[in-house]
Amino acid sequence: MTHRILILGGTTEARQLAGMLARRKDFSVTLSLAGRTESPVAQGVPVRVGGFGGAEGLAAYLRDEQVDLLIDATHPYAARISANATEAAERAGVPILALRRPGWEPVAGDRWTVVDSVAEAASALGTAPRRVFLAIGRQEAGAFEAAPHHCYLIRSVDPVEPKLAVPDALYLLARGPFPQADERALLEKYDVDVIVSKNSGGEATYGKIAAARALGIEVVIIRRPPLPDVPSAETVDALAAKVDHLFDPVAERGV
The missing domain is CATH 3.40.50.720 (NAD(P)-binding Rossmann-like Domain)
Incomplete structure (x- = not known):
């Protein structure tokens, strides 16, 4: 059968x-x-x-x-x-x-700010300009047009179309997994101040979380629905x- x-x-x-x-x-x-x-x-x-x-x-x-x-x-x-x-x-x-x-759980050394939505994540970045690594894919990146004063590094599998209506954004096309060493090099290269990430869980995309911990970088985590x-x-x-x-x-x- x-x-x-x-x-x-x-x-x-x-x-x-x-x-x-x-x-x-x-x-x-x-x-x-x-x-x-x-x-x-x-x-x-x-x-x-x-x-x-x-x-x-x-x-x-x-x-x-x-x-x-x-x-x-x-x-x-x-x-x-x-x-x-x-x-x-x-x-x-x-x-x-x-x-x-x-999902991932915070450990000693993590600097997590946990929010309930992408819109809340954009607001949590604050009023002072920051260098933001958006690691949430392309579907909801548009929410960060509400915070155009930041400098964005946006990574996705497919191109973000249309581009964000913000003055400073750089787009990277890449597909995981993303090892911690590579993520640390990326964060240092672009002098990232804060990461925005969903709590996807698993090992394939945890590298950025571990790299942020090692570098003392804040991570705005969007809570799971x-x-x-x-x-x-x-x-x-x-x-x-x-x-x-x-x-x-x-x-x-x-x-």
Whole structure:
């Protein structure tokens, strides 16, 4: 019996999970990407790109494609997608699992200012001009037009279009992971005063946090949004084990 699994992706872990599950011959895995990244990394399984039309559209897809399991492996800040996924799974009567990467926790030496939104982060930079490293991607960079007196270094996978309506901004195109040594060199090269970052968790982008600690640089951290309470795991291996257990051939035979 073949089990159809739909993974809502957007993270490196989603691709890793898809590849791991695809090794089982009784799994048919599809990875769904929202399409926000213009040049996504090549995947090892069939990929669907684009939205579904909210919870109702996703529920219809789950029914039409006879999906047996929905996995939410989206970014920790994709709260709306996670909410839609939970609602769609309930509507379609399909089980759902989520990959919930743990957030970073401050340690001795960190200078964190924690805020609830990108808009609050822009305000938290203060009134005095500062050299700001924006490490939040391109989607919400426009919020910093409200603080045009700062000098911005903006890093994203895809170009920020349109450019920010601020007098001083430099754009870097790069895809992680970003080792601590490279991040420290970047911070020193551009004489950064403060970093703005989401609390993404994981190792791939933690280098800037560790480098900021070593250099005594402030980090404005945007707090994670609340996510639906569904069965979850913190790592790819742990989630794959949950999937294996869910479709355990012995359990399915009722042995």
